[in-house]
Amino acid sequence: MMAARVLGNTSKIIKFNRHFHTAKASFLPIVQFKLSDIGEGIAEVQVKEWYVKEGDTISQFDKVCEVQSDKAAVTISSRYDGVVRKLYHDIDGMARVGQALIDVEVEGNVQEEDQPSKETASSKPEAAQAKSTDSKAPEAAHSDGKVLATPAVRRIAIENKVKLSDVRGSGKDGRVLKEDVLKFLGQVPADHSSGTTNVRTTHQPPLPTSKSYQALKEDVAVPIRGYTRAMIKTMTEALKIPHFGYNDEINVDALVKLRGELKEFAKERHVKLSYMPFFIKAASLALLEFPGLNATTDDKLENVIHKASHNICLAMDTPGGLVVPNIKNCEQRSIFEIAQEITRLMEAGKRQQIGREDLVGGTFTLSNIGAIGGTYASPVIFPPQVAIGAIGKIERLPRFDRHDNVIAANVIKVSWCADHRVVDGATMARFSNRWKFYLEHPSAMLAQLK
Template sequence: MLEFKFPDIGEGITEGKLLKWMIKPGDKVKEGDTLFLVETDKVNAEIPSPGEGIISEVMAKEGDVIYVGNVIVKIDTGDGSGKAEVKPINEKEEENAGVVGAIEVSSEVIESSLESYKNGASSKQKVLATPVSRKLAKDLGIDINEIKGTGPVGRVMKEDIYKAKEQMELPKSEMKSETKQEVINRPALEIPELKVSGEIERQPLSTLRKTIAKNMVLSKTIIPHAAVMDEIDVTKLVEFRKSVKEMAEEKGVHLTYMPFIIKAITLTLKDFPVFNSSYDAEKEEVLIKKYYNIGIAVDTPDGLLVPVIKDADKKGILDIAREIQSLSEGARNRNIALEKLQNGSFTITNYGALGSSTGIPVIRYPEAAILGIGKIGKKPVVNEKDEIVIRSIMNISLCIDHRIIDGGDAGRFLNRLREYLESPMLLLMS
């Protein structure tokens, strides 16, 4: 009998909502067959069977919230045993822990670790760690729940466990004191009790919306935002796109303004590297990124997702347009691979697509800036000859991390961006 547990599919995902069963008791399944569809805070993932057999029992209903480590389905493999076979643990597991395509590697056909939980907390609250890390902590006699992880979204890595072991062996006089970042992250105030009067209706948040809420609080709590807004005359860009739109469609590409904006942003970021960085508050250092991974906020029925165009500086306008189409479709269908949502260095949000002219976006932590784009509209403008002419104008807003970027920097950044967008031929020559 194989007791299949909801696997750790990486990126800090600890729970999900079981959307649909693809099997029922009595069905025969092969290794790799889809057992169920689960909604996480980032994607909808199909969870495959780790082995072959007959479905004996399902342990959750559609709509239930399930947690990593919970037994979800029992599969009769015909071997007569009461436990799943324990697969050997190897170094590859930790490498694949954050990859959706490698679910089988970290699936819990591995016995649960026996570490204790603080204050009687249930397994629903256990720390994020791969089976490799859990076994290492167990072998070293360390309570993994006492370790602060340095991996993605607080995941406990092997290096964290070795450091914890070293700390345990140090005299008290040499124990590490609280870091600056830990002091910064201490809650500063108590949230008062919410009181309402009159009739209300309570609506639970989706897993994606919960994550958005946490990320917004994180960004606005840690990053001191400042905003600079301006208008850009994109008349030549509008004309250029119109002239090449039909050609792009012949190549199967729906050409919007976003690929041009992404190309302009990558060129501007190369001129102003601090905008393509993150601030390390603990070490008081700026991390300048040498890669240009541009996130594009996509509106979905459940909330915003931010797929990332990797190495945008190495791609042409049509290549970027194709990738935007693919990523946007995957984000809206919630079947986008997790790796497509990771490692952004700068983000663009297009509220103009919904008809809005202006807005003040929130920086995506730990990035240093975000660009907001409003709709393009026709306006009367006084030109250099003092003539009133009709031009296509786009409103933009740039929000910056004011710890490392000043208003003057933001102004120079927007002036350079304006040069590229007002003269689109520069994008093709660069």
Template sequence: MGTHVIKMPDIGEGIAEVELSQWHVKVGDLVVEDQVLADVMTDKAMVDIPSPVHGKVIALGGQPGEVMAVGSVLISIEVEGAGNLKESAAPAPVKEAPVAPKVEAAVESKPAAAAAPRPAAVCQGPMVAREANERPLASPAVRKHALDLGIQLRLVRGTGPAGRVLHEDLETYLAQGQSNASAPAAAAYAQRNDEEQIQVIGMRRKIAQRMQDATQRAAHFSYVEEIDVTAIEELRAHLNEKHGASRGKLTLLPFLVRALVVALRDFPQMNARYDDEAQVITRLGAVHVGVATQSDVGLMVPVVRHAEARSLWDSAAEISRLANAARNGKASRDELSGSTITLTSLGALGGIVSTPVLNLPEVAIVGVNKIVERPMVVKGQVVIRKMMNLSSSFDHRVVDGMDAALFIQAIRGLLEQPATLFVE
């Protein structure tokens, strides 16, 4: 028997250190070649570290949340044969992903066997038997929901990425009759003194750092304008009825992307990046629209590249593809970087007004609020119209207030007269 030491690989792009986000194995586990051992977080994305060998885990090189230098010892694996008695000479291969994949479990046969790994984090059956001190993956909202329902989260089977417990899993648990029917009512009025500490690591730490950096470095100001979207909603409904079956359904987002593209022709200063250290503003001809997307591990911004060259359906298909890739943990680092302006929307939960935070080094972000029907005065008559606010933020170091207002007014005009979106 020998020991195979795997060092933190060089992921490229000049990265000297990464954050260890999550272990998928523990000491004593049997692993097979290509099985994911750990997730590490770079500046741009989560990266899987697979095993290059079959063997048994005998030592882990760090704890989740620890920042590790490239080349430091990540994990030690006991292997068979004299050929693996030294440290890995080459970096372990990596697979790009913005969220952690499902956990690959140890096989129960010997490492040399050809058996395939089976999932360990997702147990078959109505409930999961975890250790009393084991903390299952779940968002704060899910944890609160479980407490309100009187459910012990460690007993719930998680179906999300890496075995993450979702709201749907709680409903499934209840439907299977595993919880005490009186627990929800009792929990609603019972006195509580519990506390929960959540370590800020991985994607959540990266989001926190970027949001803090953006608010500290950029001179944010926001501008809010209401838009009558009745006409464009009618156009969208008409196009979906006529072409939806063959080309796919259109949401409002591809129309907004098109409006950005057209408006930016007259306001190129919005499609820019500001290097505040070099004191250089770079205006770009290509419009790479970042579309803020919520995933189980936090906010991500996949990028619709060259939106200026895309049709409505092309944009819609790319937005859908990127959103699904981000949520499913399959978006690459390239798909999560390089945006020149960002579009953010919470859909039906968009509220009335928001103050989005800039996606540095960009200088503009356009926020979409929900559509509501309201009585409006049109040509002296009170009529019901579909209204929506745009809540947008700008970097006042680069963008003047008047220019920001004119830019949003240009978008408003395009959306309220949707034919102008396609007039060249």
């Protein structure tokens, strides 16, 4: 009798252990999320920031990472719902098109081409069984009248006491996505950088702490990446251009007074009004009279193309190096509209997220070296353009008035460079004089605004 009981208990233990090991062996399939072709012949990119880490739960359209090519910054979004199991690249590492960015343990059906290599599949034979079991789950749930949603989305709904049947799903087959729940709640998209479902909130920046600095003990090799890589190619081409230089100074007393009068007016309209919008608008008005400077040359130097739009470039110092985005159609924009575009580009430059559309199509360039503190410069033409100007800082200097009295004047210096193959010195000087006139008499500039 005792022996029978022991055997019976043993058989139960064996059955329990078998069940335990079978359950443990069941897991979701893992796919490789690869870097797709982002166009423009780009073969590799630099990983600038990860928005996820291993173990994070992600949904379709969640931001995975930000990459930087030599032309623009691009944000990569997820195609899958699941859990991140592996990151293939470190920050500042180079990723090639077609290579894996992350491994994702997915929920639901997976395309065959997204499966890992044969070695990975053969090393985990249980994955196929788990895939077939899980792929049927959404269909069964849908046929039973339940809402299609991932476990992560259901968890958000439960935490916020939301009935998924009340939420309109925007995913495939009416699947409810994380964004759908957050929109239903009237909240902003979730912060996925920490792998949690908490809504992003704004925190006060930490107070600066004292740091101790130590000199480098060995040489450091810094790879040339991002915007600097593109500028190397552009400036190499620029060296083939014979530059002609022209310098002048402008009394901007009237401009300083006008900006002071408009500053509060602009602030009420949430516009940050610096002097640069006036410089750009004055250049655009002068270019209407000298279209040969708002121009580009063709590859064989057989034609000079006078451009219809004034897409004025702004040389900008960013954490990733020099970048030259442009403000489109300045001839049609007001000074306030130009100021808003400058603010947008500067914010994008700080984050190194200037898009390709802002980097192409420039027709004329201005560089505000005065923002750093310089006066005169020798700017380098941005090919295939034919002219560029560098503006120095505003200085308070002694000058003679019309009665030969010494007065204090607000003065800036400007340095122009032009392609001497297609632009002569007289044209550059006349253009500079017209630009100077608009800045010394801003009322004339405002009178011509449309």
